[in-house]
Amino acid sequence: MTINQSKITISLKELITHDNLAEIKTKILEMKTDIKSLSKNELSLSNLTLNGQTIKVKNEYLINELTQILETHTLQRTKYYIQRLIKSLLIVKTSKINDINLNQWKKYNDILTDSLWLIKKRDNSGSHSAEYWGNFIPQIPNQLLKRYSKQGEWVLDPFLGSGTTLIECIRLGRNGIGVELQEKITELAKNNIQKEQNLFNKDVKIEIINEDSSVINFKGELRKRGINSVQLLIMHPPYWDIIKFSDDKRDLSNAKNVEQFLSAFGSIVDNTYQVLDKNRYLAVVIGDKYCKGEWIPLGFYVMQEVLKRKYKLKSIIVKNFEETTAKRNQHKLWRYRALVGGFYIFKHEYIFLFVKRGK
Numbered sequence: 001m002t003i004n005q006s007k008i009t010i011s012l013k014e015l016i017t018h019d020n021l022a023e024i025k026t027k028i029l030e031m032k033t034d035i036k037s038l039s040k041n042e043l044s045l046s047n048l049t050l051n052g053q054t055i056k057v058k059n060e061y062l063i064n065e066l067t068q069i070l071e072t073h074t075l076q077r078t079k080y081y082i083q084r085l086i087k088s089l090l091i092v093k094t095s096k097i098n099d100i101n102l103n104q105w106k107k108y109n110d111i112l113t114d115s116l117w118l119i120k121k122r123d124n125s126g127s128h129s130a131e132y133w134g135n136f137i138p139q140i141p142n143q144l145l146k147r148y149s150k151q152g153e154w155v156l157d158p159f160l161g162s163g164t165t166l167i168e169c170i171r172l173g174r175n176g177i178g179v180e181l182q183e184k185i186t187e188l189a190k191n192n193i194q195k196e197q198n199l200f201n202k203d204v205k206i207e208i209i210n211e212d213s214s215v216i217n218f219k220g221e222l223r224k225r226g227i228n229s230v231q232l233l234i235m236h237p238p239y240w241d242i243i244k245f246s247d248d249k250r251d252l253s254n255a256k257n258v259e260q261f262l263s264a265f266g267s268i269v270d271n272t273y274q275v276l277d278k279n280r281y282l283a284v285v286i287g288d289k290y291c292k293g294e295w296i297p298l299g300f301y302v303m304q305e306v307l308k309r310k311y312k313l314k315s316i317i318v319k320n321f322e323e324t325t326a327k328r329n330q331h332k333l334w335r336y337r338a339l340v341g342g343f344y345i346f347k348h349e350y351i352f353l354f355v356k357r358g359k
Contacts, residue, residue: 003038003062005055005089012086021075024082032066035059055089061107097231097280099150111146117319117351127167127195135161136236136285140319140351141168144234148281148353149174152203153231156275158213158268163189165234166206170196175205177222177230179213182246186210212250214267218275229275233282237265240298242289258296262305269306278358282311287349293341299350310357317351 011031015024038059065085072078088103100108122128123138141157141164149155151173157165160178162185169176170193180186190208198204207225209216222228238245238253240261245253255261269282276282284306286299307313338345 002054002056003035005053009086009089012082012089016079016082019075021078024075024078025070028066028069028082032063032070035062035066057089057104058107060109061104064106094150097148097150098146100146112143115315115317117143117317119319126171126197127192128164129162129192135164137321138164138168140236140285141165141234142172144232144281144283144351145169145172145174148283149232151200154227154229155232155234156218156230156272157234157236158272159235159237160189160208161185161236163192163208165236166193166208167196170198170200170204170206173200173204174232177207177209177225177227179209179211179216181210181212181248181251183210185245214250214264214271216271218271222275229277231277231280233272233276233280234285235268235283236285237268237302239287239289240296242287258298258301261298262301265302266305266308269309273309273356276356278356280356281314282306282354282356284352284354285349286352287346290343293343295343299352303350303352306352306354311354312357313352314355315351315353317353318348319351320348321346 008031011027015027018024065081065088069078069081069085072081088101091103093102094100095102100111117139119137119139123142128138145155145168152175154175154177155165155169157176157178160166160180163178166176166178166189168174178189180189186208193206193208209221211221222230238251240255240258241253243253245251248254250264252261252264255264272282284302286302288298289296303313303316334345
């Protein structure tokens with residue numbers, strides 16, 4: 001919703017000079033009624049949208065703030081909430097790593113801050129597709145991009161796959177670079193990404209490279225494209241050999257053992273480290289696996305591999321998943337196997353968040 005910044009803040013500032021609580025609340029109620037009417041028909045309340053600088057504010061946020069003021073019981077508390085609302089409308093306060101306005105932090109209901117992510121359904125809107133085995137749900141890069149990057153910054157995905165991360169970059173106004181080992185999958189990613197509508201037009205740049213992320217000269221490739229560095233790394237590697245993605249020996253899904261897998265993954269961590277700005281984030285999405293009746297904590301092995309480098313761990317997120325392609329329509333069979341084998345069925349994967357240490 002677009003409102004007249006000067007008009008609404010002047011009206012709120014005037015209320016602070018009053019000492020009659022009932023009178024202040026009457027005015028706040030009138031303002032709330034006007035805002036509700038404006039949300040239904042933006043032309044019906046031109047007194048809020050004409051003459052002066054306009055700002056965009058979430059209708060729900062503004063109504064909730066006014067409701068909180070109406071629910072106060074003392075003059076002091078009422079004025080405190082009014083002053084806080086004025087500040088949120090006049091001053092934009094963001095951090096160095098995202099565009100979240102901390103003076104309006106309550107409006108970001110779509111951003112997760114808990115370490116347990118329960119996501120019921122995969123986002124298949126736009127050009128997102130679940131046809132490629134092993135691609136992660138779009139909600140994961142969506143959340144990571146909102147929390148750990150700003151519009152116009154560069155995001156690097158060294159395991160591009162079918163292009164999920166770069167599709168979300170297009171949607172959120174971030175520039176994206178994706179590297180994919182397999183030529184066929186690179187073409188699939190290009191096709192998916194080209195289908196996505198770019199609301200930011202030329203302001204978003206997307207680069208796709210068919211190469212091996214463990215040996216590619218990232219600095220050189222970025223330099224060719226006029227890019228100095230990236231501000232966010234997102235990695236969703238194969239979960240070792242759970243899904244065989246190709247016959248290529250360089251493919252992590254073809255590692256002969258966990259030690260070889262970790263060594264190959266570590267090479268990619270080393271190779272990308274040089275292009276990530278210091279104090280910026282690396283996110284790794286990974287799950288565990290079974291092997292010969294034993295639970296292999298692959299996620300934590302990967303976490304330790306990253307921590308051997310100059311990264312510090314910021315968060316461990318556990319995300320649910322209800323079914324995989326391989327287990328679809330086999331719930332009862334897997335329950336039986338679990339009861340017989342004495343194990344628990346995988347229902348989660350990890351998102352490890354690291355920060356590149358400053359010098």
